[in-house]
Structure formats: C-alpha cells, structure tokens
Amino acid sequence: MELKDEIFINAPKATVYAALNDPGILKECIPGCEELIQHSPTELEAKVVLKIGPVKAKFGGTVTLDTDGAPDAFSLAGEGQGGAAGFARGGADVTLTEQDGGTLLSYEAKAEIGGKIAQLGSRLIQGTAKKLSAKFFESFAEKVGAREEA
Structure with a gap:
C-alpha cells in the first residue's frame, strides 16, 4: 500500500521540523x-489503538528516524504488532520546503500489513490509512500553526 500527499503548514521550516x-x-x-516514548533522538516507541x-x-x-537530510528531508521506518489483529510495517520519506511564509x-509512505487486518480488503485498509494520515497531518498543521501565531 502506498500513500502520498502534501500539506501547507503556517510556520517556518525549522519550527515544523522541531x-x-x-x-x-x-x-x-x-x-x-496512548503512549509515545522517545528512547533516543532517532528511536520512538508507541502504543496506538486503531479501529479498522x-x-x-x-x-x-x-x-526509527533517519535524519541525514534534515531539516529539508528525513525518512522513518516503523513496525507494529497488534496481537491477533496482525502487524504493520513500513516507512515514509518526508520533505519540508519553505513556501509563501x-x-x-x-x-x-509505503506500508505492508498482515494477519486479520490484511483480510479486510485493500480498499477498506487504504481508505482507513488515508483517513488516519489526513487526520494526523491536519491536527499537526493546526497545532504547529497555532503555536507559531501565539
């Protein structure tokens, strides 16, 4: 499964990267x-509840983050286990470009899933993944933009 999108954030690149x-x-x-723990500048551990x-x-x-191209670009790779529901693993390449203030x-992003969730059908999973990523980036843009204005 592949996802691709872009969103404008009303904040400077350094603020967005931070x-x-x-x-x-x-x-x-x-x-x-539910939980996000930073073990190092490039390693995070998360606990997430999802309904698909x-x-x-x-x-x-x-x-795991790869920040070699930071702050203009970076990539991340992750893997998650959902018990009987299955697993997900994948990665994403992110690019930040200054534009219009x-x-x-x-x-x-690319992801691979297996187990019970993989049996739900690619259309449902693709739709859910798009919805979740849009929700994340809209919330992120709103929070970062609001902090910049404050």
Missing part, C-alpha cells in the same frame, strides 16, 4: 495514540 521531533506534539496528533473496519486492536511498535510538508 515539532516533528517533539514526542508531546506527535502524541497529541497521532490518532489513537470491524477490527479494533492495540498496536505496540517502534519507529510557511512550510510545505510532502510525504510518500
């Missing part, structure tokens, strides 16, 4: 996030 590395902001923005169609599961997982955040 927010993307702030576990407190990320926890507030990730749908269903009729399946509701608690996922525990890790995310703010920042354009673009991303391309």
Whole structure:
C-alpha cells in the first residue's frame, strides 16, 4: 500500500521540523495514540489503538528516524504488532520546503500489513490509512500553526 500527499503548514521550516521531533506534539496528533516514548533522538516507541473496519486492536511498535537530510528531508521506518489483529510495517520519506511564509510538508509512505487486518480488503485498509494520515497531518498543521501565531 502506498500513500502520498502534501500539506501547507503556517510556520517556518525549522519550527515544523522541531515539532516533528517533539514526542508531546506527535502524541497529541497521532490518532489513537496512548503512549509515545522517545528512547533516543532517532528511536520512538508507541502504543496506538486503531479501529479498522470491524477490527479494533492495540498496536505496540517502534519507529526509527533517519535524519541525514534534515531539516529539508528525513525518512522513518516503523513496525507494529497488534496481537491477533496482525502487524504493520513500513516507512515514509518526508520533505519540508519553505513556501509563501510557511512550510510545505510532502510525504510518500509505503506500508505492508498482515494477519486479520490484511483480510479486510485493500480498499477498506487504504481508505482507513488515508483517513488516519489526513487526520494526523491536519491536527499537526493546526497545532504547529497555532503555536507559531501565539
């Protein structure tokens, strides 16, 4: 499964990049996030509860950041286990570009799923993934933009 989108954030690139590395902001923005622990500047652990169609599961997982191109670009890779519901793993490439007094955040993500959730059908999963990523980025843009205005 692949996702690709972009969103304009009303804040400078440095502010957006800092927010993307702030576990407190990320926890507030990730749908269903119950816990987000930063073990190092490049390693995070999360507990997230998601409902995909009729399946509701608690996922525990890790995310590793590759910040070699920061603050203009970075990538992340993650893996999560949802017990009987299955697993998810994937990664994303994120690009930040200064534009019109703010920042354009673009991303391309790829994910692989298995287990019970994989049996739900790709249309349902793709639709849910798009909805969750849109919810995250809208919430993120709103929080970061509001902090910048304050």
